[in-house]
Every structure is written in C-alpha cells, then in structure tokens.
Amino acid sequence: MITATQQLESYLESFSEFEKLAAGHNLPWLRKLRREAFARFCEVGFPTTHDEDWRFTNVSAIAQTAFRLTRNRCVRLSQQELEPYRVPGVACQLVFVNGHFARELSLLSNLPPGVKVNSLAGEISDNPGAIEPHLGRYLEIRRDAFCALNTAFVEDGAYVHIPRGTLVEEPIYLLFVSTADDAPSMSHPRNLIVAEEDSQATFVEDYVSLDGGTVFCNTVTELVAGDHTVLSHYMIEREHKQALNISTLRIQQGRSTNVVSHSVLLGGALVRNNVHPVLAGEGGECLINGLFIGNGGQHLDNYMLVEHASQRCGSRQFYNGILDGHAHGVFHGRIIVHKDAQKTDAKQTNRNLLLSDDAQIDTKPQLEIYADDVKCTHGATIGQIEGDALFYLRSRGIDEVSARKLLLFAFASECFDRMKQGPVRKHVEGLINQCLFQLAKAPDAAGGTYRENTGRKWEEIG
C-alpha cells in the first residue's frame, strides 16, 4: 500500500529513467507526446469509483501498488515454454515478453509481399516517418489515466502496415507474455495497425502469463481502417488469476469499412477492456462481439464507446457474460450518435448468465443521440441456467455436470458463432471449452452456491 504522493514519485522515477533511454528518445515529436501524456497522468491520477466510467470498478489493486517497468528486459524464454501457445495456420506470430519484442521467439515467414509486421520500437528507430502521422493521433489521452500512462511509456508493441488492396488470408498473431519479476512490474504494450484502402486482414492479440507474480499490463491498440477495408480483430485475455490487465482498442473507421472486433476475457484478477470505434466515414459497419467468463473473485469490466460520426453507419454490440463464484462482471455500453450522423443503425445486446448466488453483473447502456433520423436499440438480460433445459438433457441420460457444460457452451457459442471459421475461431473455441469445463464441475468446487432456475425465465431489463 502506498500513498498517492509515493505513487506519483514512483512513476516519476520510472518515467525519468525511461525517457532517457527509450527508443526514439531523440525524436522531438515523440518526446513531446510522452511528456504531455505523463503530465496528463499526473494531473488526473488513477480513476476512482466516483468517476462515472469507473463506477463499478475499483482499481486500487493498481493504484496502491508501486509498479516499476520490468527490470528484467531480457527475460529469456525457451521455445519449449512457448510451445503450448503456438497456433497453427497463422501468417506470423510475434512474441512480446513483458511488452518487449522477442525476435528469436517470433515467426515471421508467412507474410504476403508488401505487408509489414515489425516491433514498434524497431519501427520508431528505423522508420519514424511511418509512425508519426498515426501514433497517438486517435487515442484520447484525456479518456482515462491508463491511456495517458500507456502513451507516456510508449515504446514497444507491434507495428503492422497493410498496403492498399492487399488481402492477408491468414491471421497476424501477436502474443503478449508476462513473466514474474522480483517486484510488482508493469508493461505498456502499444500496437499500431494501419490498414490502407481496400485491404483485408485479421489481427489477434493474445495475453498470457507464465508463473504467478504481481503483473500489470496496460495495453493500447490503435487500429486505422482505411476506406473500404474489411478487418477482424481479436483480443484474448487469459493471464493467471492474479494478473491486472487494462486494454484499450481505439478503432478509426473510414468510408464503407467493415470492422469486427472480438473480445474474449477469461483470465486475470482485474480486467478492463475498452473498445472505442469511431465511425468517421460514411457507410461504415462495426460489430463488437464479446464474451467474458468469470469465476472465483475475478472482476471483468467491458466498456465500449461506439461513436457514430458519419451518416449511414451501422454498429452492433453483442456481449455474453458467464459469472460464477463471487465474480463481478460489468458491461457499460455507450453509443454516441453525433449531430450529422443521420440514418445511424445501432444495436446493443448484453446477455448474462449467473451461476451462483454471489456472482454479480452490472449492466449499463448509455445512449447519447444528437441526430434525429436514427435507429438505436439496446437490451440486456440476466438469467440462470434453465432448469427445464438442464432436466431435459438429464432425462436423456446426460449426467448433470456434462449437461451444465453443454448449456454453458451453448450460451458461449452465441459469441463464437459470430467468428469466421478458421484457425483463430478453433483456437478460441478450445480455450473457452477448457474454461467452461472448470465451471461446469460440482457447484461447491466453483466456490459459490449453485442456484437452479425452477421456472423463472430470463429477466429482461431495459
């Protein structure tokens, strides 16, 4: 536990040290970007539950720990240790250890010509001209302290550039591994993905951890979708159950773009995933598809802000949550329809399954509509495993544990049915399957009291 002053001093120390040696420290624009961001962080400090956007999420586990940047920059992981995390059928797999690119562990051979996938630090050093027009131009550091902090410590992560008209068939895979240090450590991976006009690609961010330890990963991805692009993005969070993970995906969509963003939250003690697409060009479409599964004392917070800044754009948010034990889930779905965004078509649905008396969900839609010709709907449901469905399966010979697992899987499948068939979907299905298998076991093992719905159907709220 540290005081606010001690915390500030600690970050100041980290920043001063970092600033001098980080990649691009000699670039005036980057120095300015970092300093302004750090100043902003000092100004606002970490959010508290008095902040509207953080009402349901207490970040004291982060705020009251003196995190330092990983001292051990050159953690050497073996190929063997990473074996379980390799995914077949990908165009490339970049590995980042505690936020730093590990070239020797990465696989870069299958990329189509012209497509650039590099470490951000590498690109800053070799080709800053490519980065400057985009880095930090979309992310709003005034959003929250985490965005500001990430920008202050921006150095490494992935830089991806898809040239005009290019179709990348296989997914571009980014694996972020955190390892334990001798003291609480933080990393601020920053990804910049620029897809030029008329290109198509799939990007995956997968967050895992080896060993335990107090780790805080604060990640930001800026995804720039040029006109007529068709892009898919996956965010998979499956770190160990003490990990702290804050992530922000800021999407900038041009005309007639089609962007699908999937977020799958399975691990972590305190996880907050922010998805912020801005439909800046006419006729853009955005689908945000999320699944969060919480157990024990996990806290999984999903915050989205969909901005309709142009006409005739469509957006869909579909989030499914499964909560057991005394886990706490949050869904905060904001939609802003700006004044000139006529013919907006926006829809938001959040469905939640509570498996124990102590599991909790807070679900909050927030619609701010400033145009007058729009279609905007939202809905949320909270329910339990259907007693009738469970009995039906058991009456056909399926044992209770398997039956519960089948029903949980059916609920989760609403989410991955929105994922395109392929290696990533297969990978995600496997992870979810594993996760649900744990949940479906005997009720007491999950740590909460099981409640069966003896006839009450889904509760519709709003």
Added chain:
Amino acid sequence: MSLLEIKNLHVKVDNHEILKGIDLRVNAGEVHSIMGPNGSGKSTLAQVLARRETYAVSAGEVSYNGKDLLAMKPEEAACEGIFIAFQYPVEIPGISNAYFLRSALNAIRKYRGLDEIDAMDFLPLFREKLKLLDMDEKLMNRSVNEGFSGGEKKRNEILQMAVLEPKLAILDETDSGLDIDALRIVAQGVNAMRSPERAMVVVTHYQRLLNYIVPDFVHVLVDGRIVRSGGPALALELEEKGYGSMEADARQATPA
C-alpha cells in the same frame, strides 16, 4: 417380476397433495394408457417417473426392473432405460438436435459398457429413424426444438425415443396439439417400437390417440387416484360418457 411396479404413491407439490395413493403394475410387452381430466395428476405421475426433482414423494414405492426408481437421478433412470416424451418439450438454443441425440445415445451406451458411436456411424441410424417419423434431415442441424411447430416437437420426442430404444417409454400427452396427419405419423412411430421387451405408458386426455395406439390396459385417473382399470373398451366408454361420471363415482367412494 414386473417391469414397473408402483405401490401407494403419494406425491406433493408445494405442500399440496396431487397423487393420493397410486398402485400400478406394468409388465414388459404391455401398453398401458392413463386417462383423466385436467388436474387429475397425469403429468405429475409422468414427471415423477422421469425423476423431476420438484415433485416430493411423501409416501409409497416405485420399483423399476427390480431397482428403486425413486432413488435414481434423472440421468440414471434414462440410462436404465426409461424415456419420457414430454408434453411441452423445451427449446435449447445453441445445441443442435443431432449433437444432443448423439450425446444422449453415447451417455447411455457408456453406462452399459458399450463403445461410443461417432458422428459418421451415427448418421445411418439417425437417417433411418428420421424416415420413420417423416422428418427432414435439415431440422436436425437446428438447435433442439428451436422454431419447431408443436407437431414437429412431438415428433422429435418420438424420434429420440426411436434412437434411444428405452425399455419403458412414458408418453405424456403426446397427442395434444397434433392434427390428424401428425397424429398418424407419431402413432406409427410409437407402434413400430412395440415389442415384447418394451413397455409403454401412454398418458392422454382424449381417447382419439388410442384408436391408433391401441392399449392393452386403460386406467382412469381422477383427483390423484386410479378409480377404474380395464381393457381398451374402457377408453370407448369414457369417450361416450365423459369423465364426469367417473368423477362422481370417485367422490362417492372417497371419504370427505
């Protein structure tokens, strides 16, 4: 030994007694029909035999194949060979009919020490039974009962019965909501399953179904008790006279 023996069964729901002492004996190879007015306890009896836990047995015994049925969980009863065709089959979005049925079959096979059957081997068996019930294979890739009409749901129940091959099949008002054509198909499916090793209990309100599935024995359930038993002719008598006469007799027979 009878396949199913019910002795003095009393069942309560929310402290309200629904079954007030049922005695029934069913042997393998027999088809019994249980008829009665609404509220008589027909469905309660079916659900208790299927081991629905919301029904509290306050007295009595039920033995199935020499074992204590009331001590069994629903999945055990199913694996031991009991099947209930529900009156209101539930929809389960997210699980396909085909996957569900194969999982059920494998659960039962595993219980009996048999190998599991894979999707490829399951297909011909499945198709044979689909044909029997005049059901479109496309329906099988849809989620369990999702978007099915009443008739399709009932046929799906009999389809499951045909695949799982139970020893004791309980049909809970399988005819309700069916038009004449659907009724014929369902009855055809049920009749195709009649065998010396199998027993059936057909729970119904109307006599009409029994024209197609002719029972060996008919029992009349009124106000939680079996007030009369007889052969198939009893069903015709009920059709003619209605339940009213039976209800009056029952009231006279039982002390206030």
